[in-house]
Amino acid sequence: MRRALARIGRFTRARMLTLLETLAVSAHAARIAVRPASWSVPARAEFRRRLTQAVLGALPATIVLGLVLGLGMVVQAVTWLGFAGQQALLGQVIVTVMVRELVPVLVGLLLLGRSGLVGMIELGAMQRDGTARALASQGVDPMLLLVTPMIVAFALAAFTLGVVFILLALLSGFLTAGLVSGQAQSLPEALDGVLRAMRAIDFAIVPAKLLVIGGLIGAIAAVTGLGRNGAEGTERLLPRGFVRGVLAVVLASAGLSFAA
Amino acid sequence: MTAALEIDAELPGGMAVKLHLDAGETALVLGDDEHSLAALADLATGLSRPASGSIRFLGQNWAALADDAGDVLRGRIGRCFFRGGWLAHLPLAENILLPGLFQDGASRAARTEAAARWARHFLLPGLPLGMPAHFDRAELQRAALVRAFVGEPALLVLENPLDGGAVPDLMAPLLQAIAMTRNAACLWLTTSPTRWRERGGIAAQQLRLTARGLVPTMQERAA
Numbered sequence: 051m052r053r054a055l056a057r058i059g060r061f062t063r064a065r066m067l068t069l070l071e072t073l074a075v076s077a078h079a080a081r082i083a084v085r086p087a088s089w090s091v092p093a094r095a096e097f098r099r100r101l102t103q104a105v106l107g108a109l110p111a112t113i114v115l116g117l118v119l120g121l122g123m124v125v126q127a128v129t130w131l132g133f134a135g136q137q138a139l140l141g142q143v144i145v146t147v148m149v150r151e152l153v154p155v156l157v158g159l160l161l162l163g164r165s166g167l168v169g170m171i172e173l174g175a176m177q178r179d180g181t182a183r184a185l186a187s188q189g190v191d192p193m194l195l196l197v198t199p200m201i202v203a204f205a206l207a208a209f210t211l212g213v214v215f216i217l218l219a220l221l222s223g224f225l226t227a228g229l230v231s232g233q234a235q236s237l238p239e240a241l242d243g244v245l246r247a248m249r250a251i252d253f254a255i256v257p258a259k260l261l262v263i264g265g266l267i268g269a270i271a272a273v274t275g276l277g278r279n280g281a282e283g284t285e286r287l288l289p290r291g292f293v294r295g296v297l298a299v300v301l302a303s304a305g306l307s308f309a310a
Numbered sequence: 311m312t313a314a315l316e317i318d319a320e321l322p323g324g325m326a327v328k329l330h331l332d333a334g335e336t337a338l339v340l341g342d343d344e345h346s347l348a349a350l351a352d353l354a355t356g357l358s359r360p361a362s363g364s365i366r367f368l369g370q371n372w373a374a375l376a377d378d379a380g381d382v383l384r385g386r387i388g389r390c391f392f393r394g395g396w397l398a399h400l401p402l403a404e405n406i407l408l409p410g411l412f413q414d415g416a417s418r419a420a421r422t423e424a425a426a427r428w429a430r431h432f433l434l435p436g437l438p439l440g441m442p443a444h445f446d447r448a449e450l451q452r453a454a455l456v457r458a459f460v461g462e463p464a465l466l467v468l469e470n471p472l473d474g475g476a477v478p479d480l481m482a483p484l485l486q487a488i489a490m491t492r493n494a495a496c497l498w499l500t501t502s503p504t505r506w507r508e509r510g511g512i513a514a515q516q517l518r519l520t521a522r523g524l525v526p527t528m529q530e531r532a533a
Contacts, residue, residue, distance in 0.1 A: 091411045091418075092404075099399070172399070184395025187355050188409040189384035191377070195412060 076269040079201040097199035104165040104207035116218030124223020141247030154259040158299035166267040170291040173275025201268035208264025255310045266298040312369040314495035319363030326523035331495040338513035347499040385413035388463030396442040406457045428456040448477040466496040
């Protein structure tokens, strides 16, 4: 009995520790990021590398997913709300379901798969072969050179990809819906309807979600990669990072929705 | 005069380490394995803390320094590692220049010129521009020494700098470089008893790292 309780306690404490580490790294990175002195020449170069990799790497998938989601979701909403005679609710449905809830989660998952896990593997390799320690030994703080640029880059990348995603989904959805249903509503009118359906808080919550989710993916990649046990193989690191990342994306999105 | 490096500490395993190194002096330390020697190097550079006692570099106690101040002070140390320590996504030249550019944003041109000079000294054709994966072991070892010596360090920590004799024609340039860097103390760590005996002449102190700690050799004790 005591052994079982000890096991449950160990499991819970380990998870809580990871959560606290992730939050601490995120908060520390946010504090560092606003200090101009933190952005040395190598740190700026690392930020550019990460941002380019994250945005360009996930852009093709974002475009495809945005177009497909627009075709599927917006067309469906236009068609079925038209049947029910509830076209007035169209903007509200799209804002609530797609813009506020679906897009941040999908963009987060894309970013996690395309760049977050890559960053985690890179940092894990540096931890394993001693490069992270070698940097620290030369007075180069890995938090300043590698972790903070990655967190900031992922946050900005998530925001950029999210905006691209929303625009493409709305455009493709309304254009297709217009062709399919032959409705008279023009594209500017449809977009205007979406904007009118957005409450003031939505203008804050959508960017906040994207930035927080992107930053958390970076923090989880750093905590998981640099927290790697020396003997641990990539086959154990990868699923752990993926699960942590998915949980972070979903929980951050749900938490911010609830707070709003 | 303030010692460049002063260690009077006990490690968690009960290992006693006592070392005093002035600028221009070299201490040659023989150890059984890379792991324990790297632990000593980490201790000297303030990366790990002793169980008791103090470690002072240029008169500053590592334990009393804030993280930022410690990083700045570590920028005065040139270290050649047992294992690479290269960032795989950066060209070797950028790896070499990285600590200097990160620490003080010093003129890139001046630093590049100094690095190229050291590269030629260690018999490389110039500052190596390719990615680390594209160089062989000997070239990487030469580049590691360039990284250690560039930036006018106050302390050199050289972990098997001759790579067990795997790199040809490296001994003479290395000894010359140590002699040229008069303001730096040098902690030369080796796992090779042969090298240790051969190089005894250049060292002010010759020590062994044993389970009990850092032990002076017979000659040292006799002196």
